[in-house]
Amino acid sequence: MxxxxxxxxxxxxxxxxxxxYYILFILVAPFLIFSLIWTIFGLSYxxxxxxxxxxxxxNIENMVEDVNRRESETRKLRGKDPLSxxxxxxxxxxxxxxxxxxxxxxxxxxxxxxxxxxxxxxGGSITIFQKVISTGRAEVMQRLRENAIxxxxxxxxxxxxxxxxxxxxxxxxxVKGVEVFAYGTGIKYSD
Amino acid sequence: xxQVVNGVLVVNTETIPGKKITETLGVVxxxxxxxxxxxxxxxxxxxxxxxxxxxxxxxxxQEARQDAVARMVADAMTLDATAVVxxxxxxxxxxxxxxxxxxxxxxxxxx
Numbered sequence: 001m002x003x004x005x006x007x008x009x010x011x012x013x014x015x016x017x018x019x020x021y022y023i024l025f026i027l028v029a030p031f032l033i034f035s036l037i038w039t040i041f042g043l044s045y046x047x048x049x050x051x052x053x054x055x056x057x058x059n060i061e062n063m064v065e066d067v068n069r070r071e072s073e074t075r076k077l078r079g080k081d082p083l084s085x086x087x088x089x090x091x092x093x094x095x096x097x098x099x100x101x102x103x104x105x106x107x108x109x110x111x112x113x114x115x116x117x118x119x120x121x122x123g124g125s126i127t128i129f130q131k132v133i134s135t136g137r138a139e140v141m142q143r144l145r146e147n148a149i150x151x152x153x154x155x156x157x158x159x160x161x162x163x164x165x166x167x168x169x170x171x172x173x174x175v176k177g178v179e180v181f182a183y184g185t186g187i188k189y190s191d
Numbered sequence: 192x193x194q195v196v197n198g199v200l201v202v203n204t205e206t207i208p209g210k211k212i213t214e215t216l217g218v219v220x221x222x223x224x225x226x227x228x229x230x231x232x233x234x235x236x237x238x239x240x241x242x243x244x245x246x247x248x249x250x251x252x253q254e255a256r257q258d259a260v261a262r263m264v265a266d267a268m269t270l271d272a273t274a275v276v277x278x279x280x281x282x283x284x285x286x287x288x289x290x291x292x293x294x295x296x297x298x299x300x301x302x
Contacts (some may be wrong), residue, residue: 037233045240059243074222087204094209099278101199101256105249109242132242139244158204164282166248166290175232175239176286179252181280185202190209 056109067138072143085161095190104141106136107177140180152184193301199264216270220295221262225255234290257268259294272298
């Protein structure tokens, strides 16, 4: 009678021990993983920062070039810019309409943030941020044109462009970026 | 990029071009809060050092927007609306890496 009860007790205590380790592991593992990731982040940060210092200016120039090329292609295809901000009051030959939108999240590199901070000390216009945001805006407007053409719309009327912050003002951490969002109503002419 | 979502026409103009609105049914809205998983957040953090477009968050907001529009349309369908006009969007950042999207408009009937 004693033996089975003993073994079962031992089994129970082993099970409890195992469970404690299991729970401990589950509690600690996320922190271990996070600390590992942050260590990697901290170690690689200087290298990525220097790379961004070298590459980010060039990246923006490439983006501007790319957007300009695509924009001129669209103009050549359509003969004019399909976007307009007015409500289509004067158009009477519209057969079909629907919502189109495009968006993108753009952020300055940390090197540009540093330049911007220095610029901020002296005041005046901070050209580097203006460049980043206006490039993003041009890119999103081009995407809107491409989306509208892909959906088969002839024109896009009542275009609105919104900008929203990705990080809340209160938090210092997180990604520094701005979301640009453009939307409008695609229309199709009946003739 | 559909012109008609679940049989409801969605436009952001005050009137529907080429159609006549017969009845206004009230304001309809849809909202959603979405986030990407930690891996993508960390990747975006790295990408942010170099600058440029953060494709993970572009994707996140695109999905969130589609969600919000779909919910707005579902709201309009409960009112038996055939179209939603004058659609506006609002975005707010609750914490870093999460986005709240809010879409609203006026539900109408048109002929």
